[in-house]
Amino acid sequence: MTMNAISRSQIYVLDQDEALDFYVNKLGMELNTDQDLxxxxxxxxxxxxxxxxxxxxxxxxxxAMDPATAATVRELLTKGALGGSLxxxxxxxxxxxxxxxxRGVEITDEPTERxxxxxxxxxxxxxxxxxxxxxFPRA
Amino acid sequence: MSRAVEESNRAMLRARDAMDRAYAExxxxxxxxxxxxxxxxxxxxxxxxxxxxxxxxxxxxRRVERAMSLLVETRRDVTDICFAxxxxxxxxxxxxxxxxxxxxPSDFRRRGTPTNVPSCxxxxxxxxxxxx
Numbered sequence: 001m002t003m004n005a006i007s008r009s010q011i012y013v014l015d016q017d018e019a020l021d022f023y024v025n026k027l028g029m030e031l032n033t034d035q036d037l038x039x040x041x042x043x044x045x046x047x048x049x050x051x052x053x054x055x056x057x058x059x060x061x062x063x064a065m066d067p068a069t070a071a072t073v074r075e076l077l078t079k080g081a082l083g084g085s086l087x088x089x090x091x092x093x094x095x096x097x098x099x100x101x102x103r104g105v106e107i108t109d110e111p112t113e114r115x116x117x118x119x120x121x122x123x124x125x126x127x128x129x130x131x132x133x134x135x136f137p138r139a
Numbered sequence: 140m141s142r143a144v145e146e147s148n149r150a151m152l153r154a155r156d157a158m159d160r161a162y163a164e165x166x167x168x169x170x171x172x173x174x175x176x177x178x179x180x181x182x183x184x185x186x187x188x189x190x191x192x193x194x195x196x197x198x199x200x201r202r203v204e205r206a207m208s209l210l211v212e213t214r215r216d217v218t219d220i221c222f223a224x225x226x227x228x229x230x231x232x233x234x235x236x237x238x239x240x241x242x243x244p245s246d247f248r249r250r251g252t253p254t255n256v257p258s259c260x261x262x263x264x265x266x267x268x269x270x271x
Binding site for chain 1: 144146148151152153190259
């Protein structure tokens with residue numbers, strides 16, 4: 001195997017401006033690329049200091065998918081059934097949790113100690129779930 | 140029409156997340172309806188249309204899922220777990236657990252094994268299904 005990194009991941013969002021505001025101003029990520037390709041707006045963000053791993057914030061719609069399919073994707077996304085998930089790590093789960101609560105981020109799970117670490121859950125404005133964990137060293 | 144469905148879905152998801160956070164508390168339909176910005180009757184009807192089950196049933200299965208997790212991941216006794224997840228009587232808990240899971244809490248504990256994956260997946264995938 002010669003693959004050596006996961007460089008880009010993708011989630012669907014309903015509104016790219018709102019997504020940019022959430023991921024940058026609420027979660028503290030950085031804008032990586034915001035480019036109008038004509039057929040789509042290529043919008044990616046990354047964690048500070050980690051520009052090699054981007055998250056594409058893609059808006060479902062034509063011409064990539066027909067309007068009816070896009071509507072289905074949007075409906076599934078908003079009921080939390082589309083499956084988009086992001087997992088991020090932090091050095092201090094409780095501190096990060098408090099910061100995000102102060103910024104009005106929707107919390108799905110409060111910090112809980114699990115066998116793998118301390119983690120908590122949030123949702124983005126569209127229904128995607130995000131897990132943030134302070135991971136224990138792997139045995 | 141589609142935009143209205145999306146906004147309704149998102150509001151219902153917000154209320155369902157609130158139920159997941161406070162699963163051990165009594166079911167508070169007025170509070171959940173306020174989170175979703177709808178009337179109580181509309182909330183129950185729309186929740187069912189969105190997720191395929193009533194808020195009461197969702198909460199019941201969430202509590203059983205949490206009990207399943209505590210049974211295999213802790214050494215707390217069954218009565219303690221029953222109250223910790225929100226049931227107010229051991230009889231109701233045992234009956235509901237058996238009805239949903241198909242075996243008693245003690246039998247489930249004997250054959251259960253702890254998981255080591257992010258708990259959002261555990262919660263979603265081990266919540267006993269009523270969808271067949």
